[in-house]
Every structure is written in structure tokens, then in C-alpha cells.
Amino acid sequence: MYLQILVEQADSGVESISSEGLAELAGVNAAKVRKDLSYLGSYGTRGVGYEVDYLVYQIRRELGLDHDWPVVIVGAGNLGQALAGYGGFGERGFPVGGIVDIDDAKVDTVVGGARVRHIDELPAIVGAKNISIGVVATPPGAAQDAADRLVRAGVSSILNFAPVVLSVPAGVTVRKVDLAVELQILSYHEQRRSEQRRTNQLRAASGGNMAPVGPSPRSAEARRDASA
């Protein structure tokens, strides 16, 4: 996240930034920024701050972003197609090295500039482009099989969009992005807000005093809290 912000700042011509400035932009505590950055080494200058370009370079190096990581997408349905068509991946160093599907009807169609290939070609694709990262964009029922195939093909990191817990051997990293879970979390907050409103109405109706729970001044502090 720091990387994103720093790149943005660099693009706007900012050359130096303090931990406090970066914290403000990231919505976190300044001490946290300093501690986080200290794990990279001592790249700040006391009394001055951090040089944006240099920090970008160091973070990129630490994250292994000094070269591209081609990815292979399994599943050419709605989501797979959108991911393949979404230019943002390539821009950020993750070009789509291939997209595969198990359905012959989808094979050889073209999405986002890539031809869909059959899932049986996975080992060939992974081998040819030396791919380490796979994306599972299949329906839930096909996700474990997709993961197994990716692992067998030699992939060691998986980004999973299917709403299932994947089981993989040790040494393989899985990250899960579950859109429904994100919405459920928002639903929970909405639920609480509406319960809160009911309680306030009751309290107001009964004429009692109450601690303020409504919007406080729109300070940076408050805005940070809002996304917690």
C-alpha cells in the first residue's frame, strides 16, 4: 500500500515525504509507518524524511517487483474474462501469461487479447513462460481441481476467487479474495448501524440522556476510523 501511494506521489513530483505525511495518506499511524519501513533498513534521513524514489526502489526490491511475474488464469467465465481484459494487471507487473478453461466451447475464443487454451495445456504454458502465480477464477466446484492442476504444473502461489477453502501442499501460498464475504462484512456494519438507529430512537423517545454515537467532526482521525 505504501508502494502505491509513493508511486502516486512520485508521479505528482513529490520528492520527499515524512512518516507523518505517508501515514496520513495511508490512513495509519506514523509510528507504524516508521516501524514498517525500518524492516527494509534505515532509508530515512532524520530531520528530513524519506526520499520517495529511493523508497519506491527499496520496497519494489523487497517485494520482488524488480521484474514481471506472468500469471495464468484458470477459468474463462465472467470473472476470468474481466481479469484477462483488465489492463491494470500488466501495468503493475503481472502480465497475463495465459488463460485456460476446461470447456471446449470456450477454448480458442479470445478475451482481452489472449486466446483461451485448454486446461490440459497448463503444464506447457507454465513451463514455457516460467509462471509461478496462478489465478483460480472457476465456479466453486471446480476450484480444488484447478488448484491441484496448477500445483502439478509447478505453480507455487495461487490467488483464489472461488468461495472455497483450497487445500494445497506445504510450500504453496494461497490468497483468497471472496467478494461475497466482503459484502457480508459491509452488511454486518449496515445491520449494526440500523440497530443503532433503533436504539437511539428508543432512547430519544424515553427522553434519557445518551453518549454521542453519531458523526463527529470530519477530522483525519474520524475518517481513518471510518474504514476500520
Next chain:
Amino acid sequence: MYLQILVEQADSGVESISSEGLAELAGVNAAKVRKDLSYLGSYGTRGVGYEVDYLVYQIRRELGLDHDWPVVIVGAGNLGQALAGYGGFGERGFPVGGIVDIDDAKVDTVVGGARVRHIDELPAIVGAKNISIGVVATPPGAAQDAADRLVRAGVSSILNFAPVVLSVPAGVTVRKVDLAVELQILSYHEQRRSEQRRTNQLRAASGGNMAPVGPSPRSAEARRDASA
């Protein structure tokens, strides 16, 4: 996550589950499951376990999933279209109540069964369907404006797919899904793995003894760790 697993279990005819069983499926510790569920109330039976259906009901109630939450999508580009076309949302209680874009060329096109409307109609759409949740699927530069418009229209929860930190008033919840960040995290793990391999080679070449760092037996334990 428990909810997902429990619904799946219910569909396969499982009627009762222990904290240990649920922990296994979720890839977490059994004590954590019990503590988590204890916040809902005491819905288990000692010596027996939890009744799946009842637990599903209680979790749904707590999360506010006892009714649908229509969502409005801002941005009808690649991602917005995929989200609108992705049936999974509606199935899980989040039907697409509308999709808007600022670009007249996209307005009135139809994606995933919904007609794209102009972003100026946002207040009308939100008001008519009583929408609380908005999805930002715009390019980075347009995201803050999209968020501001959503908030002005009365939305109080936002799911943000744009790679920017949104600034919203207190009382509005934002969750961010950043695909590039997910891939960057995987890149970091890959980076470490390749560094590890180099170190091992050096150690092996120098003939020294070393603690095992490679794959261990594929136990449930190890597979859990893999996704950490």
C-alpha cells in the same frame, strides 16, 4: 467464512458439527471456532456439537443476512461489467440494483441483464431501491468522485476495487479489494522462496549441515500453514 462452510455442509446433509470439524474445514484452530461462535451466544451442545441449520440461521441473523442488500455498481468498464454479470452476487443476497457510468457511450448498454444508467441518476436509484451498499469499479482517478457521489446519494458502505485510499466521512464503512496488492503479496512469497533456494544451494555446495526447510509431510497441519 464459517457461514459458507456451514451452508455447504447443510447442503450435503450434515446436521451437526463439532468445533473441531468446523475448524478443520475452515483451516483454523478449534478453540478459535468456539470463541468466535461464543460471541453469537451459547448455541452449541456440550458433548455433541453445533446444529448446522441453527448455526447458519444465527450467523445470518448476526450478519444482517436475513434479507437482501441490493448494491449499486459505479463504473461499467471491464470489472463493473463482470461484477454485474456475475450471478454469485444475487445468489448470496446482494442483487445488483443498478449500474451507472459517467460515460454517455456506455449509458443504455446492457450488461448482465441490467441497463447502464448515467451516474447523475445515482440518487434516484439509491432512493428508489433503498440501497445502502455501493461498489466502486472505476479507474483510480475517478474513484474518489464515485465515492463522494455514493455518499451524497445516501450509501453508507462502499466496496472499493480501485487502487486508491478513499476518504469518506465518519459513519461510512469502506472495504478495499486490491487485486494488484494481492498479487504483490504472492510475489513477495515467491521472491522469498527463490532467495531460500539460492541459500540452500550455497549451503549444500559448502557441504554444511542444515535444518530442513523444504516440503514436510502433507499433513492437515502443514496444509493449513501453507495459506498463512
Next chain:
DNA sequence: CATTGTGAAGCGTTTCACAGCC
């Protein structure tokens, strides 16, 4: 007697507070 519910310990992360340094 298997399994829950939960105090208490353990542990990693965040924040404070200030010495160190430019």
C-alpha cells in the same frame, strides 16, 4: 465421556515516548 464455553496465558502487532541524528 465427548464436547462446549471461557478464564488466563501466550504471542504478534500497534502505539507511545524518547534517544539519536541530520
Next chain:
DNA sequence: GGCTGTGAAACGCTTCACAATG
């Protein structure tokens, strides 16, 4: 004087361990 780097305290989440109980 201003800002970094970092021990130490605070905090919150996870896990242990076991009393409670159907």
C-alpha cells in the same frame, strides 16, 4: 528543530487448558 529509529508498554487476537454439562 524536526524527524527518524526503536526499546518498551499497550493492546487485541489466538491458543491453551480445564471446569461445566448435556
